[in-house]
Amino acid sequence: MNISNNNHLHLLDLPNEILLIIFKKLNIVDVFYSLVDVSKRLDQLVLDPFYIRKLDMASMTMKSFEDRIYSIDNEVLSKICKNILPRIHDQVNELIVEQHSMERVLHTTNYPQLYSLSLIDFKEEVLLEYLADNTILRKLLNEQITHLQIDVKDTTGSPPLPENLSTMFVFILSLCKQLIKLDFCQFDHRSTFCTFDLSTNCKSSTLTTLKIDVETFDDCLYLLDGRFNCLSTMIVHVGEITHTLATIDNTVSIIVNYWLPRIFVSFS
16 A cells, blocks of 8 residues: 555545544534534534434543542533434433533433433532422433433532432332332442431333442332342342331332342342
């Protein structure tokens, strides 16, 4: 091959297959901001349904010992919300958003094919406020979302209180009428544990898969007392094993253990 003949190669000289491989290696936010509206061919590739079905709007991540997630630049977010999301809104199946971009992303347009939602790096009080007051988020959770991931970040160096996380867990179950899979506060490098008591009223007749961190083994048994009658997979991290303090219906627990084909438990 004559190297001099390649001095003037352009990005668009590459075949579509190679371009798509390159795009999939890049941050989708950067691809949207840099390549949409550059040419018709790039638009067709970047806005292809198979490429954008999973939209990660929380991917501006600095990989460090803290694994910090940083908000998308306002100028970049504005362009995406104004010029791109209205064009692809009916093609998005999975959406990942962080605290500072969520409201603008959800309020820009509707997402009729959305079934999976990940709320990443939220402060506890901010997420509770959204769950209580944001009409669009509540409507999505109530009517569309079957797969949900929740990540609550540590603030001022302290993890959220287990009781507060439990309140949020119960609140989410009451909102999500179609929920099949819930990944609740099992983000890497977080120390976020839930704790329950017998007066806590939470249940679901649709949930089949649950990932959660709990404070004690009693909390694990509490979740297996029959309140999730369709649960088939449970992945739980238990903070500590102590002498049981609760009175849990062992008969129901035995029945649950019989039909629960997969339960994975790890301990601190």
